[in-house]
Amino acid sequence: MCDHHAAGHGGCGQGHGHAHRRDAVAGPGEELVVCAVRGNLTVRSEAERDGRVRDVDGRRYYFCCPHCVDLFDADPAAYAAAV
DSSP states (O other): OOHHHHTTSOOTTSSSSSOOOSBOOOOTTOOEEEBTTTOOEEEHHHHHHTTOEEEETTEEEEOSSHHHHHHHHHOHHHHHHHO
């Protein structure tokens, strides 16, 4: 769990208007990727479709929910260094 979630900054699924899946399940031909903020798995095609990706310094980062995207956008260097 990232520091923002542990510090009580409103983790995913806590009043942000979206459901948070802890363990994504990939269907046939789908790839699982790791959320750059929480470290849990998410389906790559869904993250890309929903815009839950960021490209920084030639590397693509994936996110499990919009809240994690917002956290990353606020301080990309902190999360990019941790991955």
